[in-house]
Amino acid sequence: MINVVLADDHVLVRDGIKALLEDQLDITVIDEASNGKEALQVISKNKPDVLIVDIRMPEMNGIEVVAEINKHHKKVKTLVLSMHDSEEYVVQSIQAGADGYLLKGSSKEEFLKAVHKVASGEKYFTGDVSTIIMSNFVNGNVTKKSVAKVEVKTLPFKLTKRERQILELVLELKNNKDIADELNISKRTAEVHRFNLMKKLAVKNLMELTNKAKEFQLI
Structure with missing residues (x-):
């Protein structure tokens, strides 16, 4: 109930x-x-x-x-x-x-x-x-002053440098091919990094990823 x-x-x-x-x-x-x-x-x-x-x-x-x-x-x-x-x-x-x-x-x-x-x-x-x-x-345009000061949570996600790069590109709405081209890696490698990132942050979709990245100041 x-x-x-x-x-x-x-x-x-x-x-x-x-x-x-x-x-x-x-x-x-x-x-x-x-x-x-x-x-x-x-x-x-x-x-x-x-x-x-x-x-x-x-x-x-x-x-x-x-x-x-x-x-x-x-x-x-x-x-x-x-x-x-x-x-x-x-x-x-x-x-x-x-x-x-x-x-x-x-x-x-x-x-x-x-x-x-x-x-x-x-x-x-x-x-x-x-x-x-x-x-x-x-x-990153959240410039409106919050009504109340919200305590920022921190978790030891321990993202690698490459995972942070992938995160930034994913949040720019780039697909795996775009990410691969920008980082000069294979599309398959980009897919693996993206999968590992989503798994590490325990998210299932872009909206959850966006929310968590902002909540824990990962971007």
């Missing part, structure tokens, strides 16, 4: 989300909050699996709430559900530690998929949002 807390200052929105979620056999809404400070109190009291939070709320906004949860309640997953797809909100949410970002205009199927993905420990970002993240993380 996935235990969810809803945080949104609009009662009608919360009622709609609650009805949708509780129609699912494996999801239950255990509490609600109408502002940021109340959300943190509810989280401390109930320790849910997932917090679904709006950005624009009184007392404390959703991004600040996500940052606080990321500091003090690391087991609680956070899914930002917002009507805003602006680059500023998206980047700040990711910097604060959000596990997912979904627009309120998303379909029922995508919403439920996002809740399940986030609850299982994966990341989920809707299509338009993924484009913003990719653009900022790959090009």
Whole structure:
């Protein structure tokens, strides 16, 4: 069972989300909050699996709430559900530690998929949002000031010089042939290096690789 807390200052929105979620056999809404400070109190009291939070709320906004949860309640997953797809909100949410970002205009199927993905420990970002993240993380253009200072994690990945070169080229969206040509190696060698890099970082796709590279300051 996935235990969810809803945080949104609009009662009608919360009622709609609650009805949708509780129609699912494996999801239950255990509490609600109408502002940021109340959300943190509810989280401390109930320790849910997932917090679904709006950005624009009184007392404390959703991004600040996500940052606080990321500091003090690391087991609680956070899914930002917002009507805003602006680059500023998206980047700040990711910097604060959000596990997912979904627009309120998303379909029922995508919403439920996002809740399940986030609850299982994966990341989920809707299509338009993924484009913003990719653009900022790959090009190193994340210049917006984060709402809260996020502690940078470090892990002993021990990447070789060649793996770092491969990483940079992969994040520039270059394919194996392009990488081989640039590094003057065979395409097969490029494929092997890329496979070893993905395995070492424990990622399955480009989005996960991009997120981890930025999170651990590998680029």
